[in-house]
Amino acid sequence: MSRLNRSSLLKLGIPTLEDVDLVAANIRESDRHDLEGLHPGKAIREIIMGDVEYSQLVYGLYSNDRMQCVFGVIPVAPGVGTPWVVGTAEVDEAPLLFARSSRRLLDMLQRNFPVLDTWVCAENSKSVLWHKWCGFEFEQEKVRLGRDEYYRALRRADTNMMEVG
Template sequence: MSSLDNGSSLKLGIPTLEDVDFVAANIRKSDRRDMAGLHPGKSVREIIMGDVEYSKFVYGLFRDGDIQAIFGVIPMSFGVGTPWVVGSTAVDKSPLPFARASRRLLDMLQRSFPQLDTWFCAQNTKSVLWHNWCGFEFEKEKVRLGRDEYFHAFRRVARRKMEVN
């Protein structure tokens, strides 16, 4: 495992199947509700494992050796990926370190995927705040997917202007 920076209490690592099982069993209520709305009839573990299967990168955030959240990014097209995150109840107990680590992790993922493109439940206030905190831009119009309304959002790497000599 590696530290995200000197001040972070969270460490970045590769989650095991046991970590997936733990997060699935201890998932945040808001994440469980979102999954049930998009994937009725599927278990939380099935949904997480489906995301893991299609992801190019999958990371776990750990505190004191315990899994807090699992992140991944699914390739959509050249340079575009769809990020996903599933948090355990521990994230709700200490959201600020998670939010700070999320920005750094998304910055790292954007080395391979300059554009992150995603949909998230408009009724999930935690998700709305997280996406805003992490620098996603939202489209104003909501779209119904499954039983709920969703925002489309994206996060792009700022392109530097090249100087001409």
């Protein structure tokens, strides 16, 4: 594992199956609501493992060597990926710590995927605010996916950092 920066309490690493099990067992309520809405009848661990399986990049974020969240990017087209993140309830106990590292982590993912294209549950105010804070741009129209309505959200890499094709 490596620290995000010298002063950071967070470390980035490759999650184990035990880490995924821990996240599934201690998932924060807003993430549970989103996953159950998109995949009715499926077990949370099964949903997370599906995202892991289809992802090109998968990481874990740890605080004091305790798993906080698992996240990754599923490729959908050359240079375009769908990011996902599932956190434990501990993320909600220190949301600022998580939020402050998020932009830097998304910048890292965008070295491989200059365009991040995702769906954000319109009912999940935490997710909507986080995506906006991280620089995602929202389409105004809502689309029903599963049980809930979602906004499509895009985040493009800084064009000073790299050119998007």
